[in-house]
Amino acid sequence: MRTFEFTRASDPAAAVRAGAQAKTAQQGADVRFLAGGTTLLDLMKLNVETPARLVDINRLPLGSIEAMPDGGLRVGATVRNSDLAHHPTVERDYPVLSQALLSGASAQLRNMATTAGNLLQRTRCMYFRDTAMPCNKREPGTGCPAIGGSNRMLAILGTSEHCIATNPSDMNVALAALEATVHVQGLKGTRTVPIGEFHLLPGPTPERETVLEPGDLVSHVTLPPPVPGSKQLYLKLRDRASYEFALASAGVVLTVASGRVTRARIALGGVGTKPWRSPEAEAALVGQPAETASFRRAAEAALQNARPQSENAFKIELAKRCLTHALATAASS
Amino acid sequence: MADDAPARRPDLTRRAFLTAAAGASAASALAGCAPTSLAAPRAAAAVDDPPTAGAVPVTLRVNGKEQRIRVDPRTTLLDCLRETLLLTGTKKGCDHGQCGACTVHVSGRRVNSCLSLAVMHDGEEITTIEGLGTPAALHPMQAAFVAFDGYQCGYCTSGQIMSAVALLGEPCGPEDADVKELMSGNICRCGAYPNIVAAIQRVRRGA
Numbered sequence A: 001m002r003t004f005e006f007t008r009a010s011d012p013a014a015a016v017r018a019g020a021q022a023k024t025a026q027q028g029a030d031v032r033f034l035a036g037g038t039t040l041l042d043l044m045k046l047n048v049e050t051p052a053r054l055v056d057i058n059r060l061p062l063g064s065i066e067a068m069p070d071g072g073l074r075v076g077a078t079v080r081n082s083d084l085a086h087h088p089t090v091e092r093d094y095p096v097l098s099q100a101l102l103s104g105a106s107a108q109l110r111n112m113a114t115t116a117g118n119l120l121q122r123t124r125c126m127y128f129r130d131t132a133m134p135c136n137k138r139e140p141g142t143g144c145p146a147i148g149g150s151n152r153m154l155a156i157l158g159t160s161e162h163c164i165a166t167n168p169s170d171m172n173v174a175l176a177a178l179e180a181t182v183h184v185q186g187l188k189g190t191r192t193v194p195i196g197e198f199h200l201l202p203g204p205t206p207e208r209e210t211v212l213e214p215g216d217l218v219s220h221v222t223l224p225p226p227v228p229g230s231k232q233l234y235l236k237l238r239d240r241a242s243y244e245f246a247l248a249s250a251g252v253v254l255t256v257a258s259g260r261v262t263r264a265r266i267a268l269g270g271v272g273t274k275p276w277r278s279p280e281a282e283a284a285l286v287g288q289p290a291e292t293a294s295f296r297r298a299a300e301a302a303l304q305n306a307r308p309q310s311e312n313a314f315k316i317e318l319a320k321r322c323l324t325h326a327l328a329t330a331a332s333s
Numbered sequence B: 001m002a003d004d005a006p007a008r009r010p011d012l013t014r015r016a017f018l019t020a021a022a023g024a025s026a027a028s029a030l031a032g033c034a035p036t037s038l039a040a041p042r043a044a045a046a047v048d049d050p051p052t053a054g055a056v057p058v059t060l061r062v063n064g065k066e067q068r069i070r071v072d073p074r075t076t077l078l079d080c081l082r083e084t085l086l087l088t089g090t091k092k093g094c095d096h097g098q099c100g101a102c103t104v105h106v107s108g109r110r111v112n113s114c115l116s117l118a119v120m121h122d123g124e125e126i127t128t129i130e131g132l133g134t135p136a137a138l139h140p141m142q143a144a145f146v147a148f149d150g151y152q153c154g155y156c157t158s159g160q161i162m163s164a165v166a167l168l169g170e171p172c173g174p175e176d177a178d179v180k181e182l183m184s185g186n187i188c189r190c191g192a193y194p195n196i197v198a199a200i201q202r203v204r205r206g207a
Helices: A012-019 A040-045 A081-085 A088-093 A095-102 A107-112 A115-119 A171-177 A279-285 A292-302 A314-331 B014-029 B037-043 B077-084 B140-147 B157-167 B176-182 B193-204
Strands: A005-008 A031-034 A053-056 A065-067 A073-076 A181-186 A189-194 A217-223 A231-237 A248-257 A260-269 B056-062 B065-071 B103-106 B109-112 B125-127
Touching: A012 A031, A012 A053, A012 A181, A012 A217, A065 A088, A073 A088, A081 A088, A081 A095, A081 A107, A081 A115, A088 A095, A095 A171, A095 A231, A095 A248, A107 B109, A107 B157, A115 A171, A115 A217, A171 A231, A171 A248, A171 A260, A231 A314, A248 A314, A260 A279, A260 A292, A260 A314, A279 A292, A292 A314, B056 B077, B065 B077, B077 B103, B103 B157, B109 B157, B140 B157, B140 B193, B157 B193, B176 B193
Parallel strands: A005 A053, A031 A053, B056 B125
Antiparallel strands: A065 A073, A073 A217, A181 A189, A181 A217, A231 A248, A248 A260, B056 B065, B103 B109, B103 B125
16 A cells, blocks of 8 residues: 555545645545545555545544435435444335445445445446556556456446446445435535436546545435335345345335326446436336336336446346336335 | 553564564565555655655554554554554454454444554544453353354454454344344355354344
8 A cells, every 4th residue: 555644634624625635536536535444445455546645534523314304314424334224214214225225245344334435436347446457447548458358247337438337336326216415515615416417427538437526525415305105125136145246236216106106216236337327217117007017118218228248248137127126026015 | 551652562472473574574575566554564664755654643442451552544453453452363364345354343333444544543442352252251252153163264253253242232133144144244264154153143042
């Protein structure tokens, strides 16, 4: 691990000022905020991340979960994943989020990992993690050996000719289905970013993964008020029963009345270069009978633009079955 | 009671000699490269380090005892426990948060000490396997691992036990499958899983 200066922010504004000294908030940032450390320290040991300065934000007042006047929920940036998953309000009103969090990583890692850190979790693409290999995300312009290489775990939606890396987060999928809002404190004040706009498609610039600029500090995430009577589920398919990244996953928030779907929010994980909300699947489902044939049609719509790589064509059918099963299970719950 | 840093070394033991010898050979093998985190405490004084990256003071409360030390900021909690405080019961497996051998408790919660910096835990309470029980008075979980043969080579065992003890205070269903799910962050290369689950269930059921 390269040497760095360790500092502790006294308040969020100080953290923002320190972060603003970086040239970029994206890959290669020379100033990094340190929360749980589970992604950052892992990548620093690999020399994938080589910040000159770490700003510890763990003692900032960003660690609370609070009910909001509108009935929604405010989740601080440094709330640990385990605390969020087991929070009574989350278990009751946002079970898809609780399930997604508990399906990710291990109990130890969930005790460390934070809301903002999980939002910014980096891809597990082996070429990104290995500095001996070319990688457009890590070193722009060097190429993408994953295309035509080892890509079984990688994305089939949102890819470009420059990058096919998967966003590995489970939490992000649930946040997409719940239409969460990310709150950012920056040099020019605070702003909000809908979860669907927070992560960027790789396109020609895979090194840019989010809308964050130098100094931007994710302060908290808000969830809209729960939809009365909604049925929610997170279903994750993987190579092992536990402690493994998704091959395909689905987060669904469904409202059914008189046997028909009246509202659907659908997001997929393990298959997209970003947390993959599917308006196509939602449009295909609303107004339809809550039955398997409808769910399968929604799944077909969700994957209609999928582009398989040399080793992961199986993910197209797997994701379809995952979503179909998630919708059927949620609808019958 | 506080110990001033760097932690005093006890009389040379076989373990201390081997550790020092391994560190020296690792350092020579890596000449010209960035120092590894294993060698970090000694590397902090290297002349080519930027002055802002020198050793920083940290106070940890480890197994009930206050430890005032100075560490290179790169030092993980794991390396600090093993190399600086010489508490070698906590093991280094993968060093990337994938195996669980390094599991310790921070403020009562289980964490992977390899993915955490010592400086992040200034003033916090750390519990390692050495703080759980003694050979004469084992923690009930340690006794259950012995009774159920919950290990073979033993390398993962301290992490397994630290995880299992923390599990007792976490939301967990009653079934073996619930235990397996919450213990999935601790890998056992020897495959002692059935006996590990049996040991944990014995303690949970208070039998």
